[in-house]
Amino acid sequence: MCKGDDTSCPHFELHYKKLKQDLNAERRGFLKSGLFAAGGMATLGAGGISLVTPALAQATTSKLPAQRAYHYLPANAETVHWGYFSKSLKPRIEVNSGDIVTIESLTHHAGDDLERMVEGDEGAESVYLWTKEKKGVDRRGAGPTDPAKYKKGSGEGQGVHIMTGPIYVRDAEPGDILEVRILDCMPRPSGNPKFGGKSYGVNAAANWGFHYNDLLGGTKREVVTIYEVDIAGGKSWAEAMYNFQWVPQTDPFGVTHDTIDYPGVPVDHSLTKRNYDVLKGVRLPIRPHFGTIGLAPKEADVVDTIPPSYTGGNIDNWRIGKGATMYYPVSVDGALLSVGDPHASQGDSELCGTAIECSLTGTFQLILHKKADLTGTPLEELNYPMLETQTDWLVHGFSYANYLEELGPSAQSDIYSKSSVDRALRDAFRKMRHFLMTTKGLTEDEAISLMSIGVDFGITQVVDGNWGVHAVVKKDIFAARTA
Amino acid sequence: MCKGDDTSCPHFELHYKKLKQDLNAERRGFLKSGLFAAGGMATLGAGGISLVTPALAQATTSKLPAQRAYHYLPANAETVHWGYFSKSLKPRIEVNSGDIVTIESLTHHAGDDLERMVEGDEGAESVYLWTKEKKGVDRRGAGPTDPAKYKKGSGEGQGVHIMTGPIYVRDAEPGDILEVRILDCMPRPSGNPKFGGKSYGVNAAANWGFHYNDLLGGTKREVVTIYEVDIAGGKSWAEAMYNFQWVPQTDPFGVTHDTIDYPGVPVDHSLTKRNYDVLKGVRLPIRPHFGTIGLAPKEADVVDTIPPSYTGGNIDNWRIGKGATMYYPVSVDGALLSVGDPHASQGDSELCGTAIECSLTGTFQLILHKKADLTGTPLEELNYPMLETQTDWLVHGFSYANYLEELGPSAQSDIYSKSSVDRALRDAFRKMRHFLMTTKGLTEDEAISLMSIGVDFGITQVVDGNWGVHAVVKKDIFAARTA
Numbered sequence: 001m002c003k004g005d006d007t008s009c010p011h012f013e014l015h016y017k018k019l020k021q022d023l024n025a026e027r028r029g030f031l032k033s034g035l036f037a038a039g040g041m042a043t044l045g046a047g048g049i050s051l052v053t054p055a056l057a058q059a060t061t062s063k064l065p066a067q068r069a070y071h072y073l074p075a076n077a078e079t080v081h082w083g084y085f086s087k088s089l090k091p092r093i094e095v096n097s098g099d100i101v102t103i104e105s106l107t108h109h110a111g112d113d114l115e116r117m118v119e120g121d122e123g124a125e126s127v128y129l130w131t132k133e134k135k136g137v138d139r140r141g142a143g144p145t146d147p148a149k150y151k152k153g154s155g156e157g158q159g160v161h162i163m164t165g166p167i168y169v170r171d172a173e174p175g176d177i178l179e180v181r182i183l184d185c186m187p188r189p190s191g192n193p194k195f196g197g198k199s200y201g202v203n204a205a206a207n208w209g210f211h212y213n214d215l216l217g218g219t220k221r222e223v224v225t226i227y228e229v230d231i232a233g234g235k236s237w238a239e240a241m242y243n244f245q246w247v248p249q250t251d252p253f254g255v256t257h258d259t260i261d262y263p264g265v266p267v268d269h270s271l272t273k274r275n276y277d278v279l280k281g282v283r284l285p286i287r288p289h290f291g292t293i294g295l296a297p298k299e300a301d302v303v304d305t306i307p308p309s310y311t312g313g314n315i316d317n318w319r320i321g322k323g324a325t326m327y328y329p330v331s332v333d334g335a336l337l338s339v340g341d342p343h344a345s346q347g348d349s350e351l352c353g354t355a356i357e358c359s360l361t362g363t364f365q366l367i368l369h370k371k372a373d374l375t376g377t378p379l380e381e382l383n384y385p386m387l388e389t390q391t392d393w394l395v396h397g398f399s400y401a402n403y404l405e406e407l408g409p410s411a412q413s414d415i416y417s418k419s420s421v422d423r424a425l426r427d428a429f430r431k432m433r434h435f436l437m438t439t440k441g442l443t444e445d446e447a448i449s450l451m452s453i454g455v456d457f458g459i460t461q462v463v464d465g466n467w468g469v470h471a472v473v474k475k476d477i478f479a480a481r482t483a
Numbered sequence: 484m485c486k487g488d489d490t491s492c493p494h495f496e497l498h499y500k501k502l503k504q505d506l507n508a509e510r511r512g513f514l515k516s517g518l519f520a521a522g523g524m525a526t527l528g529a530g531g532i533s534l535v536t537p538a539l540a541q542a543t544t545s546k547l548p549a550q551r552a553y554h555y556l557p558a559n560a561e562t563v564h565w566g567y568f569s570k571s572l573k574p575r576i577e578v579n580s581g582d583i584v585t586i587e588s589l590t591h592h593a594g595d596d597l598e599r600m601v602e603g604d605e606g607a608e609s610v611y612l613w614t615k616e617k618k619g620v621d622r623r624g625a626g627p628t629d630p631a632k633y634k635k636g637s638g639e640g641q642g643v644h645i646m647t648g649p650i651y652v653r654d655a656e657p658g659d660i661l662e663v664r665i666l667d668c669m670p671r672p673s674g675n676p677k678f679g680g681k682s683y684g685v686n687a688a689a690n691w692g693f694h695y696n697d698l699l700g701g702t703k704r705e706v707v708t709i710y711e712v713d714i715a716g717g718k719s720w721a722e723a724m725y726n727f728q729w730v731p732q733t734d735p736f737g738v739t740h741d742t743i744d745y746p747g748v749p750v751d752h753s754l755t756k757r758n759y760d761v762l763k764g765v766r767l768p769i770r771p772h773f774g775t776i777g778l779a780p781k782e783a784d785v786v787d788t789i790p791p792s793y794t795g796g797n798i799d800n801w802r803i804g805k806g807a808t809m810y811y812p813v814s815v816d817g818a819l820l821s822v823g824d825p826h827a828s829q830g831d832s833e834l835c836g837t838a839i840e841c842s843l844t845g846t847f848q849l850i851l852h853k854k855a856d857l858t859g860t861p862l863e864e865l866n867y868p869m870l871e872t873q874t875d876w877l878v879h880g881f882s883y884a885n886y887l888e889e890l891g892p893s894a895q896s897d898i899y900s901k902s903s904v905d906r907a908l909r910d911a912f913r914k915m916r917h918f919l920m921t922t923k924g925l926t927e928d929e930a931i932s933l934m935s936i937g938v939d940f941g942i943t944q945v946v947d948g949n950w951g952v953h954a955v956v957k958k959d960i961f962a963a964r965t966a
């Protein structure tokens with residue numbers, strides 16, 4: 001029986017509710033960490049078609065500890081790294097395969113409305129703290145941290161996402177696959193009593209957007225729209241509150257930002273003109289998801305969070321929300337998983353540069369599949385991040401599948417001028433072919449025919465340096481296949 | 484009340500069933516043409532949000548004849564044109580705005596299995612007739628028709644689709660919008676008693692596919708897969724029957740085709756090796772739709788059917804099926820609508836060059852909106868083909884929005900080397916911006932924000948010369964908007 005951790009179980013919602021009650025009891029008892037009896041093999045790959053075959057589930061389960069731990073990782077200045085992945089980062093927690101972790105994740109756009117998205121929220125306040133003397137989190141990005149070398153700020157904004165973690169997964173080694181099940185995903189309520197019971201998000205039509213050099217009349221402007229996001233679950237949509245055009249903002253260290261070029265700059269609204277007549281009557285169903293979940297790559301020590309790569313990262317696919325399972329190839333010991341870039345909603349392409357950037361809290365189960373157990377299974381040779389939902393499998397193509405390796409020493413700057421959707425489609429085609437041939441045992445000719453008649457290719461994003469195309473194939477077309 | 488012609492009516496299926504009974508009675512009585520009382524304004528824009536506002540519906544309806552005619556246009560050598568659009572073609576039928584037309588449409592890939600897709604089917608036999616002395620339809624494509632000038636065959640295969648029509652819509656003039664409602668869409672049963680009650684389609688992984696120069700091992704091959712397609716409606720899926728690799732085929736006029744380079748070449752299966760062990764257990768839900776519905780463009784006289792353009796044509800979006808409504812800008816007097824390229828199923832991107840190419844019969848209602856009535860309505864200034872479904876609006880971007888105009892005299896050859904998904908995305912962005920600003924009265928900033936958080940951009944096709952990206956926006960996000 002599903003223990004509330006198998007999203008493909010028909011009774012997942014009921015089982016998860018029970019698990020949550022248990023977790024809450026654990027949390028009250030053990031404060032941020034607890035242990036409970038593991039469900040054993042039945043918790044893995046129990047329902048429907050999954051990439052995890054029964055044999056693999058058994059091999060993986062045999063390595064789980066007898067008891068499963070529950071962890072709670074809040075987001076604060078001590079538990080986040082801002083704008084970069086690094087294999088050298090000290091893990092915030094260590095977990096065993098099978099453990100469940102609740103992870104708080106903060107949006108890096110909360111500076112656009114501190115009153116609604118930071119004030120009164122202890123964790124967010126510690127991260128966003130920025131006075132003349134001190135920054136709660138100084139480094140933001142993979143750039144220089146020496147004040148003599150940077151112009152915009154420490155880390156230079158070469159990477160922007162507030163990442164909670166990393167999480168060290170015991171026994172994880174290069175060549176293994178880390179399965180990440182998203183059991184739950186909820187918007188974070190405003191900590192400000194003035195906005196109690198509500199949540200907020202930001203959409204910035206920014207200079208890195210696909211639209212930016214193509215505005216009517218040839219003007220250039222960045223426009224930030226603040227959205228109210230349903231958290232009661234009753235409405236399940238977002239509505240615009242107001243927007244404003246970005247005007248130069250001087251940060252507490254005295255640097256003026258003419259454009260949105262450094263994350264977390266606190267916006268002084270005495271300088272902006274807020275327009276409350278925006279998208280009246282437009283109600284957008286929300287699709288809460290994490291824009292960036294990734295492992296530390298081995299190729300470089302400090303890596304910009306913006307371009308996605310083979311270890312995941314900033315994939316920006318709105319389908320990576322509650323009920324989804326991701327599979328990531330492990331690149332370094334301990335896997336070093338971090339979670340950030342939470343979104344309330346996004347469209348395929350993320351056209352203007354951002355989604356509705358909105359803090360979320362997620363609950364995840366992390367399951368390690370050892371390399372030796374992968375032989376002959378669908379996960380063998382998986383060297384790209386793969387998404388499984390209740391109904392679909394998705395591969396993620398990028399302009400460069402592993403840009404750090406392919407573009408060499410200057411990869412982290414070069415990637416921003418070399419992307420195209422065409423290249424990302426090429427990569428998605430190759431990955432889907434690999435998936436269909438490896439996982440389903442199709443010949444190349446079968447795979448290619450099926451891709452043309454039954455696989456949908458969509459534009460994931462064109463704003464993250466390394467552009468993305470995803471390919472979606474429905475699981476049920478294989479329901480009658482025995483091979 | 485809906486008269487069975489408003490697909491957004493909640494009781495459409497019931498009403499359409501009634502209409503069909505009436506039509507069948509008419510057909511029996513009047514043989515291929517009939518008249519029945521028009522439903523009046525209530526038949527237009529009656530249910531849900533539509534691009535046709537009540538005022539426009541009233542203006543349009545006031546111009547309808549008191550009686551609505553029903554027409555039946557079979558597909559045969561007399562009613563099709565193969566591989567080209569032309570403003571000079573003699574119309575096969577003339578209709579009034581509001582009329583309903585059933586149109587048979589034949590796939591141009593039936594030569595790959597004549598036994599299943601042509602034999603015993605009188606219409607298809609007349610079109611596919613090709614002996615040493617005679618071709619049922621000689622010209623296939625927009626190329627030269629003089630035997631001294633062509634190498635592959637008349638028309639040179641510069642354009643491949645068998646188009647039924649054109650249909651002349653009375654009073655249609657440049658600047659008007661033709662609304663085409665797809666009321667029904669059914670696979671055509673095999674005419675061969677050996678395959679009674681079944682329907683068949685073809686997927687060709689062809690030389691113009693995105694995969695062709697990227698096969699494993701660097702080989703080059705074209706592979707044709709024959710699919711059986713459900714027509715009873717009980718299964719609603721397609722299954723592969725067999726595949727074969729293309730081998731040189733000599734047509735009845737003595738030209739040898741080393742690759743798939745001319746439409747309708749009858750395949751001699753004594754030369755092929757049929758492989759019946761293909762995609763065992765894979766069952767693909769079908770999505771019957773028309774790859775190519777379009778009006779004759781004014782820019783040139785004989786126009787290749789392959790690249791889509793502002794008058795529609797080969798858009799290859801699988802959502803253009805039963806229940807969908809298309810809006811096309813009229814380019815020449817009478818609109819000159821033709822229908823072809825029927826598909827049983829296709830994935831977004833049509834990666835290998837074709838869908839499941841399968842003859843279909845559709846029933847359409849054609850409604851003319853006069854230019855003078857469009858002012859201030861969502862259809863004002865619509866200069867691109869637009870799709871409306873029950874739930875969504877879609878714009879279609881192309882690498883070149885109007886390639887005939889943009890690329891000049893050599894457009895019809897140049898277009899094949901100039902496309903990119905990036906360009907098509909650019910065009911889709913601009914069109915969606917135009918749509919949101921015109922139709923919904925949004926400002927540019929509102930439109931851009933909404934596009935990033937709530938509009939999905941997908942890859943329609945990368946195999947039709949002029950590549951396509953579609954943008955999908957859900958209607959219900961506007962349900963509460965009064966503007």
